[in-house]
Amino acid sequence: MIKNIIFDFGDIFINLDKEIVFRKILKYGNATLAPEVLALSSAFEVGAITPETFIKRLNTIFPKVSTQEIITIWNAMLLDFPDYRLDFLESLAHENEYRLFLLSNTNALHIDEVIQIMGKPKYNRFKNCFEQFYLSHEIQLRKPNADIYKFVLQENKLKPSETLFIDDTFENTDAANQLGIKTWHLRVGQEDIIQLKSRL
Structure with missing residues (x-):
């Protein structure tokens, strides 16, 4: 489960x-x-x-x-953040059925630009949906190295078999899967995060 x-x-x-x-x-x-x-x-x-x-x-x-x-x-690689995805995430957080975490390979320049693109209020709404918000440049670890997944599991006392990791890069989901974490390798352009409930 x-x-x-x-x-x-x-x-x-x-x-x-x-x-x-x-x-x-x-x-x-x-x-x-x-x-x-x-x-x-x-x-x-x-x-x-x-x-x-x-x-x-x-x-x-x-x-x-x-x-x-x-x-x-x-x-320039940072594009838009569709409102429907934030609405979905906020709804999921509000249901309080799952512990939610963010784990991203993100550098200091990009996160500043993300805040500019989204606007501070929307960015804060997004960040507040998560119990922990892990950015690689802040924790000095990056995917797909195994130590980043172990860090998140240990830090939050998570059981791999009870944890789902969602990423669009196969290398990242494969590395997590090798530690016993359930994964969804989301295929960009074919799948969307709002389909999450059908994957659970």
Whole structure:
């Protein structure tokens, strides 16, 4: 029986264009630099480097791109957060049938932009639906590494067999599944989080 639900954020609640950053920024440099940019992004996601250091290093890789252009391009992947999804989540939280958690690979620049996109009141409504709101750059852990799932389970005394984890990336759900956590690999464009009740 599912008692706990852990949600991803991007493409579960807020819509994303995950490839736009590399489509845009690689116009200013050699595509072979992509692994270096990915490594930099991973370090930024776990708070290992500050936004200032992250931007400065990208400036070094792409010297033709201004600081403001880097921030704009980096945040371009964040699209809209449909109201119907927030309404669904608030209804689920109000029912108080499940313990709800958020677990997201999110960096400091992105979360600031999310607040701008949603507006502070709507963002607070969203955040208040969860018992715990875990962002990778704050807890210095990221999916799909097993330690992030163990951290959430132990921190909240959750049993894997009673916990459902929802994410749009197979690597992430597969890693959670290997720890005994129930999973839903949500297929973006084919499924929507508001179909959750039919999965429980």
